[in-house]
Amino acid sequence: MEATIEVSGLRKKFGPHLALNGMTFTVEPGQVTGFVGPNGAGKSTTMRVVLGLDAADEGTALVGGQPYASLRHPLSHVGALLDAAALQPSRSARNHLLWLAHSQGLTARRVDAVIEQAGLESVVRRKAGGFSLGMRQRLGIAAAMLGDPPVLMMDEPFNGMDPEGIVWMRGFLRSLAGQGRAVLVSSHLMSELQDTADHLVVVGRGKVIADTSVRELLSAASRDRITVRTTTRSEAMTVLAHAGATVAATGRDTLTISGLPADRVVALLGESAVPFSEVSAHHASLEEAYMELTKDEVEFRAAAAEDTTEEAAR
């Protein structure tokens, strides 16, 4: 089986509300794909459609080329963590994994293996209802790993995790991708995906805004942006804006300029005798790049998307 998730043209309405509006992307094996977008963008809905829990009005979702509902031992094809709180509180963590294992024809030995993998050995006999959110996330990971699936899909797995847990989770996700599995991880906090995701599917209002590798996105966001440090901010802004640059004040004495190469900026400032202490290439964080993308998705579509494709073509 191909370790992929292929989502194509998904549309889904909840009453009058259009939750998915032509959602289309593919999750490739061997990398962590970040699935990001603001609240209500349709990430969870997409995942539910992939798992056959919600029916899409239009479009298809395939896992390894097959609809999820046709899979016989689905947990050995896809491991999913939708909602870590989806537990019977009075059932012990181990028993939760046990019934799941039984439903797939797996044994208690496999249960113990995933418990170890998720680092839950010391707490598995406790009632799941007493688990902290972070512990529940680990339990959810253990459940997702039961069938040793080539495809993993997790909805906000970093939620409620302490810094140590986040570090562990990042390493874990990276190692899964390293084993050649396809890993889709949703988040609305870009910072969580920094150093974790290789690829990003950015969504807004039910459709994909950007489907790009993290490297490309970062360079696109940083590429023609320049940071200028100056004590005479307003003069500098006037001069550069006049020359056609987009200028933003990003600090008390810093400006971020796009639309002009660095040498032109230096020349312009020199010609106009505006003092400046530093001109440097801007290094965008993933967060910044993402904010840029989702700031106004309509505007984005017109300009930035075109931009990225051009960039990629170059």
Place this chain on the structure above:
Amino acid sequence: MTASTVTQYRPAQRPGRDGFAQLLRAEWTKFRTVRAWVIGLVIAVLVMIGVGLFGASAGGSSCQAVSGGPVRTGGACAPTFPAGPGGEPVTDSFYFVRQPLAGNGSITVRISSLTGLLPPANPGPVATDTRPGLVPWAKAGIIIKESTRPGSAYAAMMVTADHGVRLQNDFTGDTKGQPGAVTTTSPRWLRLTRSGDTVTGFDSADGTHWTQVGTVHLSGLATTVQAGLFATSPEYSVISQNFGGGGGGSILPSQATAVFDHVGRSGTWPASAWSGGYIGAAGGSGIGKYHQASGRFTVTGSGDIAPIVAGSGNSGDPGKTITDHLVGTFAGLIAVIVVATLFITAEYRRDLIRTTLTATPRRGRVLAAKAIVISSVTFVAGLVAAAAGVIIGAQVSHARGSLVFPVSWLTEVRVIAGTAALVAVAAVLALALGTVLRRSAAAVTIVIVAIVLPYILGVASILPVGASEWLLRITPAAAFAIQQAAVQYPQVNALYTPTSGYFPLAPWAGLAVLCGYAALALILATIMLRRRDV
């Protein structure tokens, strides 16, 4: 990094077998790992037994003996009833004009009238006089009886007030002969022929053309038996049929008088003369006499030759049926309904249903597995509770000196296994409704209102009998009919109401009503589960 450079992941974990058995196992694991549910079922069992025991020990009127019996001292009092050949308690009191019959032979009579006296119409403080009239099952005729011991085997041909000619034997046997009432212008000829342990009954309108009514076997009948004429008349009961109150009526003796204007015999009758006497405990109803003049006999008697029925409308039930020991079923059922509903609604409450349906996308199978698991565990719980209830209840009733109506083992198995089935099917109904509604409180309420409430309304003396019976016909509570142990005898007039333990539907028909509801709910649940987003 592109997809083509990536080595695809090859799972080390081999998928297990795919089968329904695994799904059953998973659902069973789910069930047994929530302690509250297991405890809930244990509580259901205990409540069923406990409330049933209360039912066994309730009712202090068991001292009231129908045919009059010795009263034991020491708190508990035991009515003593003669036991019929089948072991069932019987009434065997009548006036008997008899002679021994040695070996084979026959007796033939002509009856020219059957009249009687009924108790006062308004038995108030000012007693009015008795009035002429007959109760429907007033009876007189000829009888061949093993001995004069009450409860001994017999066969009798008789005329009755409202039910024509009958051939009756051993208290429960009843065969119809010529219809119509007997009058001087339309007398009845009756004949009994004994050959070994076989007795054949005939009737005739003219003494020439005889019709065989039936043949009965009185196994092990002694060579010499008692044979002759009899008359008896059941108690007259004024029962308010509007409301299902058990003892809501006055029960007073009535009497019947028959004129036999021809008596013929064949065979060996060693005695030289007839002797008259009252059979059965004399008590208050031991009215009887006979008069013989020029071959014409006038026999008057009071009482009955019939099985005693549970809840016969007498001032106290003569005894308990095993149904009485299972009155806790409705209470246990409440716990079962809660557990069965939670088996699915708890998953909806926590969205665990998503995990379940992710693990098994074939949703119909999930529901089927859940239904099988919940019905199996509740069946076992019901079986344990019903068996224990019947066994312990019998002991408690015996210890308290009340009679427990004996039932055949087949009936006992039907009642116990049927109770378990009732509990199991109710659990499936609750599960299905829980699936449809996805809310615990709503589903539990509806199922309790559908099963437990109509049962309570039906068997308690709350509603008119007609309304009670309709409730127990059309609601899922009809299934309680499976618990009926009391036998309804057409030849005994009694209060056959739900309150007395008589359900309007036959046992399996009643259970089938519940099964129908459960099946409908399950179909609806399957459709909705398949269609809905979760």
